[in-house]
Amino acid sequence: MDNKRRKFLKIAGASVLAGIGAPAVIKLTAATPALASGHGEAPAHAPAPDAHGGHAEEAPQGVRLGMVIDLRKMNENPEMLDSAIAACIAAHNIPEFPDKKNEVKWIWKAPFENVFTDHSASHSAAKVKNFPSVALCNHCDDPPCVRACPTQATFRLEKNGIVAMDFHRCIGCRFCMAACPYGARSFNWQDPRPYIKKYNKEFPSRMKGVVEKCNFCGERLALGQEPACVEACKGTGAIVFGDLNDAKSEIRAVLDKEFTIQRKPTLGTKPSVFYIV
Amino acid sequence: MYNKGTIIPGLILFVLFVTFPIWFNGLTTAGDLPKPELPPGGEKQCVMPADYMRANHMQLLNEWRDNVLRDGDREILEINGKKYPKGLQMACMTCHSQKEKFCDSCHTYAAVDPYCWDCHLTPNEAGSKEAMH
Ligand code: SF4
Numbered sequence: 231m232d233n234k235r236r237k238f239l240k241i242a243g244a245s246v247l248a249g250i251g252a253p254a255v256i257k258l259t260a261a262t263p264a265l266a267s268g269h270g271e272a273p274a275h276a277p278a279p280d281a282h283g284g285h286a287e288e289a290p291q292g293v294r295l296g297m298v299i300d301l302r303k304m305n306e307n308p309e310m311l312d313s314a315i316a317a318c319i320a321a322h323n324i325p326e327f328p329d330k331k332n333e334v335k336w337i338w339k340a341p342f343e344n345v346f347t348d349h350s351a352s353h354s355a356a357k358v359k360n361f362p363s364v365a366l367c368n369h370c371d372d373p374p375c376v377r378a379c380p381t382q383a384t385f386r387l388e389k390n391g392i393v394a395m396d397f398h399r400c401i402g403c404r405f406c407m408a409a410c411p412y413g414a415r416s417f418n419w420q421d422p423r424p425y426i427k428k429y430n431k432e433f434p435s436r437m438k439g440v441v442e443k444c445n446f447c448g449e450r451l452a453l454g455q456e457p458a459c460v461e462a463c464k465g466t467g468a469i470v471f472g473d474l475n476d477a478k479s480e481i482r483a484v485l486d487k488e489f490t491i492q493r494k495p496t497l498g499t500k501p502s503v504f505y506i507v
Numbered sequence: 508m509y510n511k512g513t514i515i516p517g518l519i520l521f522v523l524f525v526t527f528p529i530w531f532n533g534l535t536t537a538g539d540l541p542k543p544e545l546p547p548g549g550e551k552q553c554v555m556p557a558d559y560m561r562a563n564h565m566q567l568l569n570e571w572r573d574n575v576l577r578d579g580d581r582e583i584l585e586i587n588g589k590k591y592p593k594g595l596q597m598a599c600m601t602c603h604s605q606k607e608k609f610c611d612s613c614h615t616y617a618a619v620d621p622y623c624w625d626c627h628l629t630p631n632e633a634g635s636k637e638a639m640h
């Protein structure tokens with residue numbers, strides 16, 4: 231396996247180099263009419279009128295799974311967040327490396343300002359600065375990670391909006407990690423098996439050289455169960471999970487009632503995870 | 508013929524060398540067919556007839572993988588009253604709990620090294636970290 235991956239990457243690398251080289255050669259040899267004629271072309275970055283109207287955007291149809299996380303409740307009861315994280319780790323055979331730089335995280339704690347970079351301010355209160363927040367894959371409606379993946383190992387399930395991964399197909403190029411603006415993906419730099427505390431025998435582990443992330447517990451949903459982190463907070467309403475397009479769902483009731491924010495909404499990835507702060 | 512003394516022994520050596528795999532296999536036990544051990548517990552039935560599974564289990568697993576992961580079709584198969592969720596760990600390994608005596612016996616013989624086990628846990632491996640916690 232390692233051998234094949236390596237060979238593939240060598241070939242891929244060589245072709246990328248060739249690909250980068252080719253336009254440069256063309257540029258050198260071909261005349262540059264656009265530059266010569268001066269104002270012949272509009273600058274490439276000129277905004278197209280009304281392209282980002284915002285309000286004109288059509289919401290995607292069909293089931294769209296999403297999540298509302300109530301950070302107020304999480305902070306009242308910090309153990310709840312820990313147990314949610316532990317539930318995810320146990321359900322998915324997530325390795326716990328002692329070294330932070332190898333960390334594999336599906337759902338994790340981070341300072342408020344790291345999670346909500348759009349909402350950071352120079353004089354925010356200590357309370358805000360120390361407000362422990364939680365992050366996970368947003369299962370974006372327009373996910374850049376999917377566009378970046380050259381093998382379609384990351385893809386979007388049209389029937390429920392989950393951004394899923396087919397670990398079998400991942401070649402470990404990490405383009406998706408570079409593309410995800412939320413740092414929601416982790417890479418297995420080493421064999422994860424020795425660092426998995428307890429195996430869930432219903433779920434595979436991963437191998438060295440593979441990217442992974444939260445899968446909205448697709449395997450549990452299929453059995454009619456809630457995501458593991460939601461189940462861990464059961465009865466508290468700290469995490470509400472459901473169909474964003476179903477007007478009668480619990481999640482919509484919460485969204486209609488509460489003030490919620492999303493992570494980096496200005497990037498246009500349309501995250502499906504909402505936060506009450 | 509010139510150099511008869513060198514050429515003829517040389518030819519004999521060459522023929523022996525080239526046919527080495529044929530007679531070596533015949534003399535040694537390398538040609539023994541594998542004898543996979545059936546699942547313990549007298550499990551006789553599988554999701555498909557044994558002949559089909561012998562020839563096509565890899566295609567079936569590939570199909571299941573695409574069903575489950577790519578199409579989100581995790582429909583549970585029911586065969587003669589027994590339920591099989593599509594999955595190597597969730598279906599196959601529950602009966603074939605001795606991968607070493609079943610899967611490996613043929614895979615080793617055929618010198619194939621499927622990398623399924625790099626991620627999918629065999630019952631032995633899964634059990635190894637169950638006592639902890
Ligand atoms: S949060 Fe990142 S990994 Fe998740 S869907 Fe969006 S871009 Fe992809």
Ligand code: SF4
Pocket residue numbers: 317318321336337366443444445446447457458459460
């Ligand atoms: S939805 Fe499932 S995979 Fe995602 S963070 Fe929660 S428990 Fe983990």
